[in-house]
Amino acid sequence: MIDFYFDFSSPFGYLASQKIEALAAKHGRTVKWRPMLLGAAFKATGGVPLTQIPLKGEYSKRDFYRSARFHALEYRHPEPFPVSTVAACRAFYSLNEAEAVRFAKAAFKAYFADNLNIGEPDNVLKVAGSLGLTPNIGDQAVKDRTKAEVDAALARGVFGSPYVIVEGEPFWGLDRFDQLDRWLKAPF
Amino acid sequence: MIDFYFDFSSPFGYLASQKIEALAAKHGRTVKWRPMLLGAAFKATGGVPLTQIPLKGEYSKRDFYRSARFHALEYRHPEPFPVSTVAACRAFYSLNEAEAVRFAKAAFKAYFADNLNIGEPDNVLKVAGSLGLTPNIGDQAVKDRTKAEVDAALARGVFGSPYVIVEGEPFWGLDRFDQLDRWLKAPF
Numbered sequence: 450m451i452d453f454y455f456d457f458s459s460p461f462g463y464l465a466s467q468k469i470e471a472l473a474a475k476h477g478r479t480v481k482w483r484p485m486l487l488g489a490a491f492k493a494t495g496g497v498p499l500t501q502i503p504l505k506g507e508y509s510k511r512d513f514y515r516s517a518r519f520h521a522l523e524y525r526h527p528e529p530f531p532v533s534t535v536a537a538c539r540a541f542y543s544l545n546e547a548e549a550v551r552f553a554k555a556a557f558k559a560y561f562a563d564n565l566n567i568g569e570p571d572n573v574l575k576v577a578g579s580l581g582l583t584p585n586i587g588d589q590a591v592k593d594r595t596k597a598e599v600d601a602a603l604a605r606g607v608f609g610s611p612y613v614i615v616e617g618e619p620f621w622g623l624d625r626f627d628q629l630d631r632w633l634k635a636p637f
Numbered sequence: 638m639i640d641f642y643f644d645f646s647s648p649f650g651y652l653a654s655q656k657i658e659a660l661a662a663k664h665g666r667t668v669k670w671r672p673m674l675l676g677a678a679f680k681a682t683g684g685v686p687l688t689q690i691p692l693k694g695e696y697s698k699r700d701f702y703r704s705a706r707f708h709a710l711e712y713r714h715p716e717p718f719p720v721s722t723v724a725a726c727r728a729f730y731s732l733n734e735a736e737a738v739r740f741a742k743a744a745f746k747a748y749f750a751d752n753l754n755i756g757e758p759d760n761v762l763k764v765a766g767s768l769g770l771t772p773n774i775g776d777q778a779v780k781d782r783t784k785a786e787v788d789a790a791l792a793r794g795v796f797g798s799p800y801v802i803v804e805g806e807p808f809w810g811l812d813r814f815d816q817l818d819r820w821l822k823a824p825f
Contacts, residue, residue: 494690502682504796508807518825519816608692619696624812628707637706 451480452614454602456487457534459610460513463561465623467522472626476633482550484538485602487610494608498531527560532568540573540584542598543591548582555580640802641668642790644675645722647798648701651749653811655710664821670738672726673790675798682796686719715748720756728761728772730786731779736770743768
Protein backbone atom coordinates (compact mmCIF):
# COMPACT_ATOMS: atom_id res chain seq x y z
CA MET A 450 0.00 0.00 0.00
CA ILE A 451 1.19 3.47 -0.94
CA ASP A 452 -0.23 6.54 0.81
CA PHE A 453 -0.70 9.27 -1.81
CA TYR A 454 -1.33 12.69 -0.27
CA PHE A 455 -2.29 15.68 -2.38
CA ASP A 456 -4.20 18.95 -2.48
CA PHE A 457 -6.81 19.36 -5.21
CA SER A 458 -5.36 22.78 -6.08
CA SER A 459 -1.77 21.53 -6.49
CA PRO A 460 -0.36 21.45 -10.05
CA PHE A 461 2.20 18.76 -9.22
CA GLY A 462 -0.46 16.88 -7.25
CA TYR A 463 -2.53 16.82 -10.44
CA LEU A 464 0.37 15.64 -12.60
CA ALA A 465 1.36 13.03 -10.00
CA SER A 466 -2.22 11.75 -9.81
CA GLN A 467 -1.85 10.62 -13.42
CA LYS A 468 1.38 8.72 -12.72
CA ILE A 469 0.95 7.16 -9.27
CA GLU A 470 -1.27 4.20 -10.17
CA ALA A 471 0.93 2.91 -12.97
CA LEU A 472 4.00 3.34 -10.78
CA ALA A 473 2.40 1.43 -7.91
CA ALA A 474 1.04 -1.31 -10.19
CA LYS A 475 4.52 -1.80 -11.68
CA HIS A 476 5.63 -2.89 -8.21
CA GLY A 477 2.48 -4.83 -7.30
CA ARG A 478 1.23 -2.12 -4.95
CA THR A 479 -2.09 -0.35 -4.51
CA VAL A 480 -2.62 3.36 -3.86
CA LYS A 481 -4.52 4.93 -1.00
CA TRP A 482 -5.61 8.40 -2.16
CA ARG A 483 -5.51 10.93 0.65
CA PRO A 484 -6.49 14.53 -0.18
CA MET A 485 -5.32 17.09 2.38
CA LEU A 486 -5.40 20.87 2.66
CA LEU A 487 -2.17 22.66 1.78
CA GLY A 488 -3.50 25.77 3.55
CA ALA A 489 -3.38 23.87 6.85
CA ALA A 490 0.17 22.68 6.10
CA PHE A 491 1.24 26.22 5.19
CA LYS A 492 0.13 27.37 8.65
CA ALA A 493 2.62 24.90 10.13
CA THR A 494 5.49 25.63 7.74
CA GLY A 495 4.94 29.34 7.07
CA GLY A 496 4.58 28.44 3.40
CA VAL A 497 2.74 30.44 0.74
CA PRO A 498 1.51 29.37 -2.70
CA LEU A 499 4.49 29.04 -5.07
CA THR A 500 3.02 31.33 -7.70
CA GLN A 501 2.80 34.22 -5.22
CA ILE A 502 6.52 34.24 -4.37
CA PRO A 503 8.70 36.86 -6.10
CA LEU A 504 10.99 35.31 -8.78
CA LYS A 505 9.86 31.77 -7.88
CA GLY A 506 6.31 32.58 -8.99
CA GLU A 507 7.25 33.33 -12.58
CA TYR A 508 9.53 30.31 -12.71
CA SER A 509 6.91 27.99 -11.26
CA LYS A 510 4.32 28.59 -13.98
CA ARG A 511 6.91 27.86 -16.65
CA ASP A 512 7.92 24.79 -14.66
CA PHE A 513 4.33 23.47 -14.44
CA TYR A 514 3.95 23.58 -18.21
CA ARG A 515 7.41 22.18 -18.97
CA SER A 516 6.99 19.39 -16.41
CA ALA A 517 3.63 18.48 -17.95
CA ARG A 518 5.23 18.29 -21.41
CA PHE A 519 8.15 16.29 -19.98
CA HIS A 520 5.71 13.70 -18.63
CA ALA A 521 3.47 13.91 -21.73
CA LEU A 522 0.50 15.13 -19.69
CA GLU A 523 -2.02 17.88 -20.39
CA TYR A 524 -1.89 21.02 -18.30
CA ARG A 525 -3.71 24.33 -18.36
CA HIS A 526 -2.91 26.70 -15.53
CA PRO A 527 -6.29 27.58 -14.01
CA GLU A 528 -7.62 30.98 -13.02
CA PRO A 529 -8.28 31.69 -10.20
CA PHE A 530 -5.31 29.90 -8.63
CA PRO A 531 -5.00 28.55 -6.03
CA VAL A 532 -8.53 27.96 -4.74
CA SER A 533 -9.93 26.59 -1.48
CA THR A 534 -10.19 22.83 -1.71
CA VAL A 535 -12.25 22.26 1.42
CA ALA A 536 -15.42 21.39 -0.52
CA ALA A 537 -13.57 18.99 -2.85
CA CYS A 538 -11.88 17.37 0.13
CA ARG A 539 -15.19 16.91 1.95
CA ALA A 540 -16.80 15.47 -1.18
CA PHE A 541 -13.96 12.95 -1.42
CA TYR A 542 -14.26 11.80 2.21
CA SER A 543 -18.06 11.52 2.00
CA LEU A 544 -17.81 8.84 -0.72
CA ASN A 545 -16.73 5.22 -0.55
CA GLU A 546 -13.19 4.57 -1.71
CA ALA A 547 -13.86 3.53 -5.30
CA GLU A 548 -16.25 6.44 -5.83
CA ALA A 549 -13.86 8.82 -4.13
CA VAL A 550 -10.97 7.98 -6.45
CA ARG A 551 -13.20 8.40 -9.50
CA PHE A 552 -14.29 11.77 -8.11
CA ALA A 553 -10.68 12.83 -7.38
CA LYS A 554 -9.60 12.20 -10.97
CA ALA A 555 -12.61 14.09 -12.33
CA ALA A 556 -12.08 17.03 -9.95
CA PHE A 557 -8.40 17.34 -10.91
CA LYS A 558 -9.30 17.23 -14.60
CA ALA A 559 -12.07 19.80 -14.14
CA TYR A 560 -9.67 22.27 -12.55
CA PHE A 561 -6.43 21.68 -14.46
CA ALA A 562 -7.72 20.78 -17.91
CA ASP A 563 -11.19 22.36 -18.15
CA ASN A 564 -10.56 25.47 -15.98
CA LEU A 565 -13.62 24.85 -13.79
CA ASN A 566 -13.27 26.59 -10.42
CA ILE A 567 -13.51 23.68 -7.99
CA GLY A 568 -13.20 26.16 -5.12
CA GLU A 569 -16.96 26.65 -5.60
CA PRO A 570 -19.01 23.98 -3.78
CA ASP A 571 -21.59 24.05 -6.60
CA ASN A 572 -18.90 23.08 -9.10
CA VAL A 573 -17.69 20.28 -6.84
CA LEU A 574 -21.24 18.89 -6.80
CA LYS A 575 -21.44 19.31 -10.58
CA VAL A 576 -18.25 17.29 -11.10
CA ALA A 577 -19.55 14.57 -8.76
CA GLY A 578 -22.97 14.67 -10.42
CA SER A 579 -21.41 14.06 -13.83
CA LEU A 580 -20.24 10.72 -12.41
CA GLY A 581 -23.66 9.96 -10.89
CA LEU A 582 -22.35 10.67 -7.39
CA THR A 583 -24.05 12.78 -4.73
CA PRO A 584 -21.57 13.66 -1.97
CA ASN A 585 -23.05 15.28 1.12
CA ILE A 586 -20.50 18.02 1.75
CA GLY A 587 -22.67 19.85 4.32
CA ASP A 588 -22.91 16.88 6.70
CA GLN A 589 -21.26 17.46 10.09
CA ALA A 590 -19.85 13.91 10.20
CA VAL A 591 -18.21 14.50 6.80
CA LYS A 592 -16.74 17.80 8.00
CA ASP A 593 -15.37 16.08 11.10
CA ARG A 594 -13.95 13.18 9.06
CA THR A 595 -12.24 15.63 6.68
CA LYS A 596 -10.70 17.61 9.55
CA ALA A 597 -9.49 14.39 11.16
CA GLU A 598 -7.88 13.23 7.88
CA VAL A 599 -6.13 16.58 7.37
CA ASP A 600 -4.91 16.62 10.98
CA ALA A 601 -3.65 13.05 10.62
CA ALA A 602 -1.73 14.01 7.47
CA LEU A 603 -0.07 16.93 9.29
CA ALA A 604 0.75 14.65 12.22
CA ARG A 605 2.57 12.37 9.75
CA GLY A 606 4.60 15.35 8.55
CA VAL A 607 2.83 15.87 5.23
CA PHE A 608 3.71 19.47 4.34
CA GLY A 609 3.43 19.49 0.55
CA SER A 610 1.67 18.02 -2.46
CA PRO A 611 2.15 15.43 -3.81
CA TYR A 612 3.56 13.57 -0.82
CA VAL A 613 3.89 9.79 -0.81
CA ILE A 614 4.63 7.59 2.18
CA VAL A 615 5.75 3.99 1.73
CA GLU A 616 6.23 2.07 4.97
CA GLY A 617 7.36 5.19 6.77
CA GLU A 618 9.57 6.54 3.97
CA PRO A 619 8.36 9.97 2.72
CA PHE A 620 8.72 11.30 -0.83
CA TRP A 621 7.78 14.92 -1.50
CA GLY A 622 7.08 16.03 -5.04
CA LEU A 623 6.53 14.51 -8.45
CA ASP A 624 10.27 14.99 -8.90
CA ARG A 625 10.90 12.28 -6.28
CA PHE A 626 8.97 9.67 -8.27
CA ASP A 627 12.29 8.47 -9.72
CA GLN A 628 13.51 7.77 -6.17
CA LEU A 629 10.12 6.30 -5.24
CA ASP A 630 10.33 3.96 -8.24
CA ARG A 631 13.75 2.70 -7.17
CA TRP A 632 12.66 2.47 -3.51
CA LEU A 633 9.68 0.29 -4.43
CA LYS A 634 12.07 -2.02 -6.25
CA ALA A 635 14.38 -2.09 -3.23
CA PRO A 636 14.94 0.47 -0.43
CA PHE A 637 18.34 2.11 -0.79
CA MET B 638 27.54 27.18 -22.75
CA ILE B 639 25.56 26.34 -19.64
CA ASP B 640 25.33 28.83 -16.76
CA PHE B 641 25.55 26.89 -13.52
CA TYR B 642 24.54 28.97 -10.47
CA PHE B 643 24.97 27.67 -6.95
CA ASP B 644 25.61 28.64 -3.34
CA PHE B 645 28.59 27.01 -1.61
CA SER B 646 26.37 26.12 1.37
CA SER B 647 23.68 24.38 -0.72
CA PRO B 648 23.43 20.58 -0.40
CA PHE B 649 21.82 20.16 -3.80
CA GLY B 650 24.28 22.66 -5.26
CA TYR B 651 27.05 20.37 -4.02
CA LEU B 652 25.46 17.24 -5.44
CA ALA B 653 24.72 19.01 -8.74
CA SER B 654 28.32 20.24 -8.97
CA GLN B 655 29.37 16.61 -9.32
CA LYS B 656 26.92 15.93 -12.16
CA ILE B 657 26.87 19.11 -14.25
CA GLU B 658 30.10 18.66 -16.21
CA ALA B 659 29.36 15.14 -17.40
CA LEU B 660 25.84 16.21 -18.36
CA ALA B 661 27.12 19.20 -20.33
CA ALA B 662 29.90 17.19 -22.00
CA LYS B 663 27.37 14.56 -23.11
CA HIS B 664 25.76 17.29 -25.21
CA GLY B 665 28.99 18.95 -26.32
CA ARG B 666 28.54 21.91 -23.97
CA THR B 667 30.81 23.65 -21.48
CA VAL B 668 29.85 24.89 -18.04
CA LYS B 669 30.21 28.40 -16.68
CA TRP B 670 30.37 28.11 -12.87
CA ARG B 671 28.62 31.00 -11.14
CA PRO B 672 28.53 31.01 -7.32
CA MET B 673 25.89 33.32 -5.85
CA LEU B 674 24.61 34.06 -2.35
CA LEU B 675 21.35 32.37 -1.39
CA GLY B 676 20.99 34.85 1.47
CA ALA B 677 20.60 37.67 -1.08
CA ALA B 678 18.04 35.61 -3.02
CA PHE B 679 16.13 34.83 0.18
CA LYS B 680 15.77 38.58 0.81
CA ALA B 681 13.95 38.82 -2.52
CA THR B 682 11.79 35.71 -2.11
CA GLY B 683 11.20 35.74 1.65
CA GLY B 684 12.88 32.32 1.75
CA VAL B 685 14.60 30.71 4.72
CA PRO B 686 17.03 27.79 4.83
CA LEU B 687 15.13 24.52 4.22
CA THR B 688 16.40 22.85 7.35
CA GLN B 689 14.94 25.60 9.55
CA ILE B 690 11.36 25.14 8.34
CA PRO B 691 8.99 23.09 10.57
CA LEU B 692 8.20 19.64 9.08
CA LYS B 693 10.17 20.43 5.89
CA GLY B 694 13.39 20.69 7.87
CA GLU B 695 13.29 17.11 9.13
CA TYR B 696 12.31 15.86 5.69
CA SER B 697 15.04 17.81 3.94
CA LYS B 698 17.93 16.21 5.84
CA ARG B 699 16.60 12.76 5.04
CA ASP B 700 16.16 13.89 1.44
CA PHE B 701 19.78 15.15 1.16
CA TYR B 702 21.14 11.77 2.21
CA ARG B 703 18.72 9.72 0.11
CA SER B 704 19.32 11.91 -2.95
CA ALA B 705 23.07 11.49 -2.51
CA ARG B 706 22.66 7.69 -2.37
CA PHE B 707 20.32 7.80 -5.37
CA HIS B 708 23.01 9.57 -7.39
CA ALA B 709 25.81 7.46 -5.89
CA LEU B 710 27.51 10.52 -4.37
CA GLU B 711 29.03 11.05 -0.96
CA TYR B 712 27.28 13.35 1.48
CA ARG B 713 27.81 14.31 5.07
CA HIS B 714 25.50 16.96 6.45
CA PRO B 715 27.81 19.63 7.88
CA GLU B 716 27.57 21.43 11.19
CA PRO B 717 27.15 24.37 11.41
CA PHE B 718 24.63 24.61 8.56
CA PRO B 719 24.09 26.77 6.64
CA VAL B 720 27.10 29.09 6.79
CA SER B 721 27.90 32.43 5.18
CA THR B 722 29.46 31.85 1.79
CA VAL B 723 30.64 35.40 1.14
CA ALA B 724 34.33 34.54 1.65
CA ALA B 725 34.13 31.45 -0.58
CA CYS B 726 32.32 33.47 -3.24
CA ARG B 727 34.95 36.22 -3.15
CA ALA B 728 37.74 33.66 -3.34
CA PHE B 729 36.11 32.18 -6.43
CA TYR B 730 35.75 35.51 -8.23
CA SER B 731 39.31 36.57 -7.38
CA LEU B 732 40.75 33.63 -9.34
CA ASN B 733 40.97 32.97 -13.06
CA GLU B 734 38.33 30.61 -14.39
CA ALA B 735 40.28 27.36 -14.39
CA GLU B 736 41.60 28.03 -10.88
CA ALA B 737 38.17 29.11 -9.70
CA VAL B 738 36.51 25.87 -10.79
CA ARG B 739 39.21 23.81 -9.06
CA PHE B 740 38.67 25.90 -5.95
CA ALA B 741 34.89 25.49 -6.13
CA LYS B 742 35.12 21.70 -6.22
CA ALA B 743 37.55 21.67 -3.32
CA ALA B 744 35.43 24.07 -1.25
CA PHE B 745 32.30 21.97 -1.78
CA LYS B 746 34.16 18.81 -0.81
CA ALA B 747 35.67 20.50 2.26
CA TYR B 748 32.23 21.48 3.55
CA PHE B 749 30.06 18.53 2.53
CA ALA B 750 32.47 15.64 2.81
CA ASP B 751 35.12 16.78 5.32
CA ASN B 752 32.91 18.96 7.57
CA LEU B 753 35.25 21.97 7.35
CA ASN B 754 33.39 25.21 8.11
CA ILE B 755 33.90 27.21 4.93
CA GLY B 756 32.01 30.09 6.51
CA GLU B 757 35.35 30.95 8.13
CA PRO B 758 37.58 33.03 5.79
CA ASP B 759 40.66 31.27 7.23
CA ASN B 760 39.29 27.91 6.14
CA VAL B 761 38.51 29.27 2.68
CA LEU B 762 42.15 30.33 2.36
CA LYS B 763 43.24 26.92 3.66
CA VAL B 764 41.23 25.12 0.99
CA ALA B 765 42.64 27.40 -1.71
CA GLY B 766 46.13 27.01 -0.31
CA SER B 767 45.90 23.22 -0.53
CA LEU B 768 45.57 23.75 -4.31
CA GLY B 769 48.46 26.23 -4.39
CA LEU B 770 46.07 29.14 -4.87
CA THR B 771 46.15 32.46 -3.02
CA PRO B 772 42.87 34.30 -3.50
CA ASN B 773 42.77 37.88 -2.28
CA ILE B 774 39.39 37.96 -0.57
CA GLY B 775 39.99 41.29 1.16
CA ASP B 776 40.54 43.22 -2.07
CA GLN B 777 37.90 45.90 -2.76
CA ALA B 778 37.81 45.11 -6.48
CA VAL B 779 37.10 41.46 -5.63
CA LYS B 780 34.33 42.49 -3.24
CA ASP B 781 32.82 44.71 -5.92
CA ARG B 782 33.07 41.98 -8.56
CA THR B 783 31.39 39.49 -6.23
CA LYS B 784 28.54 41.87 -5.46
CA ALA B 785 28.09 42.60 -9.17
CA GLU B 786 27.94 38.85 -9.95
CA VAL B 787 25.39 38.18 -7.21
CA ASP B 788 23.27 41.15 -8.32
CA ALA B 789 23.43 39.95 -11.92
CA ALA B 790 22.27 36.48 -10.87
CA LEU B 791 19.29 37.96 -9.03
CA ALA B 792 18.50 40.16 -12.03
CA ARG B 793 18.32 36.97 -14.12
CA GLY B 794 15.83 35.52 -11.64
CA VAL B 795 18.18 33.08 -9.92
CA PHE B 796 16.41 32.40 -6.61
CA GLY B 797 17.74 28.96 -5.67
CA SER B 798 20.65 26.55 -5.87
CA PRO B 799 21.47 24.83 -8.11
CA TYR B 800 19.99 26.91 -10.92
CA VAL B 801 20.97 26.34 -14.53
CA ILE B 802 20.21 28.61 -17.47
CA VAL B 803 20.55 27.37 -21.05
CA GLU B 804 19.84 29.99 -23.70
CA GLY B 805 17.27 31.69 -21.50
CA GLU B 806 15.62 28.48 -20.23
CA PRO B 807 15.90 28.16 -16.42
CA PHE B 808 16.13 24.87 -14.48
CA TRP B 809 15.93 25.02 -10.68
CA GLY B 810 17.19 22.07 -8.67
CA LEU B 811 19.15 18.89 -9.17
CA ASP B 812 15.75 17.27 -9.67
CA ARG B 813 15.36 19.17 -12.94
CA PHE B 814 18.53 17.65 -14.40
CA ASP B 815 16.37 15.03 -16.14
CA GLN B 816 14.51 17.84 -17.92
CA LEU B 817 17.80 19.67 -18.54
CA ASP B 818 19.22 16.52 -20.11
CA ARG B 819 16.28 16.20 -22.50
CA TRP B 820 16.31 19.96 -23.21
CA LEU B 821 19.99 19.84 -24.21
CA LYS B 822 19.13 17.06 -26.63
CA ALA B 823 16.23 19.09 -28.04
CA PRO B 824 14.08 21.82 -26.44
CA PHE B 825 10.57 20.53 -25.77
